[in-house]
Amino acid sequence: MSEQIREYELGMHPELPPPNRQSGLVKWVMDNLFPSVGSGIITVICLIFLYYVIPPLFNWAFWDSVVFNATSREECYAINDGKGACWAFIYRRWDQFVYGFYPEAERWRVNISFILLAMTLVIVLAEKVRKVKGIMWLVLILPIICAILIPGSELLGLTPVPTNKFGGFMLTLIIGMTGIFVSLPIGIGLALARISSLPIFSVFATLFIEFIRGVPLITLLFIASTLLSYFLPPGTNFDLLVRVLIMVTIFSAAYLAEVIRGGLAAIPRGQYEAADALGLSYWKSMRLVILPQALKISIPGIVSSFIGLFKDTTLVVIIGLLDPLGIGAAAIADIKWTALGYELYVFIAVFFFICCFGMSRYSLYLERKLHTGH
Amino acid sequence: MSVTDVPEKKPFSVGAMWRDKKARGIIMQIAAVIAVLIFIGWIVANTVSNIKNLGIEVGFDFLWTTASYDINQSLIDYNATDTHFRAAVVGLLNTLLVAVCGVIAATILGFSAGVARLSNNFVISKLMQAYVEAVRNIPVLLQILLWYTVILHSLPKVKQSVAIIEGVIPTNRGLYLPQPLPQEGFGWVWIVLIVALIGAFFFKRYAKKVLDQSGKQLPAFWVGLAMIIGLPLLTYYVIGQPLEVSMPVLKGFNFKGGFALKPEFLALWLALSIYTGAFIAEIVRAGIMAVSHGQSEAAHALGIKPNLTMRLVVIPQAMRVIIPPLISQYLNLTKNSSLAIAIGYMDIVATLGGISLNQSGRAIESMSIILLVYLTISLVVSGIMNVYNERVKLVER
Structure with a gap:
């Protein structure tokens, strides 16, 4: 045994990659999915559960669903046999x-308020915008504008809703x-x-x-x-x-x-x-x-x-x-x-x-x- | 002779008083009291004049008049000829029933999910994370309605129903279960059970004393378990099995016999336990993570096995962190059970605050009773929790 021929000088052997079981996907799977027998069984049960839940749910919500070309539930079900969601309703x-x-004619007011709200959120949440001097006043003013805009008022010529x-x-x-x-x-x-x-x-x-x-x-x-x-x-x-x-x-x-x-x-x-x-x-x-x-x-x-x-x-x-x-x-x-x-x-x-x-x-x-x- | 500086008495002035912190505090407090009193007085005056103007009768006497409405689920005997008071009690019991069942289910679910989330098993930990995130971010009312829809629309109709196990039949009219009917003499089993519980408690104390004095471990858990299960079982057989089981049997259009969990109760129970379970899972996870790593390392160093480490070292310390928010989740569950009204489960808000209120028109009286009931539950539970917190508080140097 000790007569074995050395290919390399002592300590000069190049570093080898770790054995297969100790690296990469195999190790990850062994460590995270099957660390022990009990845990492995749980993993399998979970995966079976996911297999039975996720694909059907996905099919229902996306694949078999009807969105645009139906005007009633019957029409939806005529298209997809009642297998998928009828988003047409939404x-x-x-x-x-x-x-x-x-009222439809006044909805622009709500849309503007949505935009103002979005601006307020940007001001509050985005750090760079928040640092602009005096901009925090807008945080107070914009919601007040919304509060006037949405219900409307006779004084400003907005039809009250x-x-x-x-x-x-x-x-x-x-x-x-x-x-x-x-x-x-x-x-x-x-x-x-x-x-x-x-x-x-x-x-x-x-x-x-x-x-x-x-x-x-x-x-x-x-x-x-x-x-x-x-x-x-x-x-x-x-x-x-x-x-x-x-x-x-x-x-x-x-x-x-x-x-x-x-x-x-x-x-x-x-x-x-x-x-x-x-x-x-x-x-x-x-x-x-x-x-x-x-x-x-x-x-x-x-x-x-x-x-x-x-x-x-x-x-x-x-x-x-x-x-x-x-x-x-x-x-x-x-x-x-x-x-x-x-x-x-x-x-x-x-x-x-x-x-x-x-x-x-x-x-x-x-x-x-x-x-x-x- | 000693000379003492007697500070010159300042002349009284409003400005000086305002600058004095103490005086200012007193003035502000007096002002606050006056403001609150005026506010309360204003409300009382308004209420009195409104009542007079509208000619409404006041008083709690309506509680003793006939309710004349049915309640589909009640723990005590109730029919439409009973009083509003009895209807309210039925409602309260229903509230407590769903709260207690919900607390038990949510605790089991939450602890399992919380521990599973910390597991090194990737699949289960991610699955639990998905559960927690999905459920916590969706309104509980929506979940109640969703579960109600599941039960009403996706469970089989009575005619097509199939039993999962003998006597357990899910249908869209509820979950049918076998009902145990205690016969004469069954009371003895209860009595023996209580005696066994007391006995087990004292045996545990005795075992602890033996352990402290001699270091000998008595199998207190197993002896206790044997006492609690074995003795009542023995009594049951000795006095000749005084229990009949009524099985649900399909007769005509519906099941006869047995015992049905109504769809409303099931939906509420499921939704509340799953919702609260997600919050409890987060609390448990945070609690376990709050126990310093050194504690489990120390336990390993002492050679304590991993599962014993969890049970004897980590969990007791984690409980100190877990219990207070856990109790407040229990209270939230109880309060959320008032959403029962959305699906027609007859809890106290639906009976006293719903139909009784509409029939009698005694809005102020009904609502104050309901508020009082919920406040009492909250205060009692927080009181118990304060006592617990005192007891488990870390005693530091």
Whole structure:
């Protein structure tokens, strides 16, 4: 054995690639799919499951589906034997799904508002744009323009559109965006009040937050739709959509307040003391020292509250507003499109998934970018 | 003689008071109290004058009048001649039923998915990630409606139904199950079960004491299990199997006998557990990841086996992180169960806040009872959680 001929000097052998089992695809498969017998069995079961679920789902949604050339369910099923989705139903009612019953002649106002909203989002989200001086004022102004443009007003020569004509994704976005824009400052205020050293403020804020968080949103919406008229001076009758907006906003604000309180509690005492030592007033110390740090740590929680709020906008269908679910319920009650529940729910689910998944990804990105610790 | 500087008393002025932090705080608080009182007074005055103008009757007496509507699922005897109060209780029990079932299913699902997501098996971990991301980003109301559609439109009709297992029959009118009917004497089995539970608890305490004093390990888990399962089973056979099982049998257009889980309950239960399960999975994953790696390394160094490491070292520490958000998910599930009204499951919002309210017109009374019920549930659960948090709090130096 020791007489073996050496082809190379000791230590001069060129590096060989690792054996097949230790590299590349084989290793990856062995490590990740079949690390042990039990795990391997689970892998196989999962793959079989996926095989039975994904291709049929794909065929249903894309391959066998009918989009453009059908005007009723029967026509859809005549084309695809009822095997695929009948997206024609969404296609024919697209305008309703987007605008609700907003008058056709005035829809340009909604379209402009969509563009303004998109601009606002770009300003808030895109770092380079945000740095332009004075541009943050637009963030305040653009939503206000939308708020005037969509309902319209006689003074500006825009035909007023009653809010019960609002519907579809437009309504979802109105409720969601108003909730997000308005609830954040209220939430910050509530959180500051709750941890305030002034006992009355803290007691009031605590009672309010715990009350709102203790009851389901749907009961608050019922109060908005049925009870609120009792609490207001006789004869006042203000818009259902506004009442819903108020309820959704305070609901979200209470949850945000708790998230932000968590952030405030995580700031070391030294920061508060340092701000005091600099002689900053309460508001200045909050604005310049505490809140920037507290809000930064609460970003994940704040965004998940926003996602929750956005998802909760669907509840308004229960008190009779025509969000996409409401529009859809009316649509599948139509004899032409009856019983197309799957198409409807999948379509709306995809919309919400895109919005909410987008928000959560952005929050992950922000979290990573703002992570300035060690 | 010592000289003390007595500060000169400043003359009173509003400006000085405003600049004094303490005084300013007091003034602002008083202002806040007054503002809130005025606001409440305004609302009360409005309500009183509205009630007077509209000529509405007030009071909770409507609770004792006949409800005269049917509820398709109830845990206690109920029919249309019962009172609104009883209808409300039926609703509350339905709320609690779906909440408890949902919490159990969501916990099992969430823990499995959370652990599976951390697995080194690529397929299962990605599959669980897809589940969590898909379910968390879609409104729960939509999911409830979707599951309801699945049950109503995709499960077989009663006529074409096939049993999965003997007596378990999914149909679009609900899931039919065999129903156990306890006969006379079955109460003893319950009593023995309770005794066995108490016995197992004390045996576990005794085993812990033995372990602490002598280091000897008693098989407390197995003995306990044997007591809890064995003793009631033994009693059951000794007193002559006082249990009959009623099987669902197709007769005419519907099933007779057995016990049916209604489509509304099934849809709500499935949707709530799957939705909340996704959130719990994330909580569990975060909790396990929060346990410092050094802990499991230390356990390995001590020669503790991997599965014991998980059970004795990682999980107990992870639980401290997991429990508080877990409880708040349980509360969310309970609150989300109020969406039952969208598919016609008769929970408290649908009975008292829906039909009873519409029949009696007592909006203020009905809504305040509902709010009170939910607040009580929330407060009780958070109270229990605070006690738990106190107990598991890390005792630091």
